[in-house]
Amino acid sequence: MSDQDPNAASAGAYWKANIRLLVTLMAIWFLVSFGAGILFRPFLDQFMIGGFPLGFWFAQQGSIYVFIVLIFYYAWKMKKIEREFDLDD
Numbered sequence: 001m002s003d004q005d006p007n008a009a010s011a012g013a014y015w016k017a018n019i020r021l022l023v024t025l026m027a028i029w030f031l032v033s034f035g036a037g038i039l040f041r042p043f044l045d046q047f048m049i050g051g052f053p054l055g056f057w058f059a060q061q062g063s064i065y066v067f068i069v070l071i072f073y074y075a076w077k078m079k080k081i082e083r084e085f086d087l088d089d
Contacts (some may be wrong), residue, residue: 014085017085030065032062032063032067036062044058
């Protein structure tokens with residue numbers, strides 16, 4: 001029974017790191033897409049990017065760009081977490 005405890009602790013730590021990463025990235029995506037595109041749009045519209053108000057830019061394109069960056073960051077960070085817990089390929 002004591003042989004399984006380190007594995008269970010390791011699995012718990014792995015999932016805790018995984019869920020923490022997911023929650024953090026989803027919060028960033030929420031802030032960028034909903035926050036910058038809707039909630040903070042009146043404030044951001046006073047700044048311009050390429051002739052368009054910044055709030056409009058985030059609502060139409062910025063949140064997509066941030067989402068793509070978050071996908072690559074997630075893949076990189078998960079590979080690092082998997083190596084840390086000796087779960088990589």
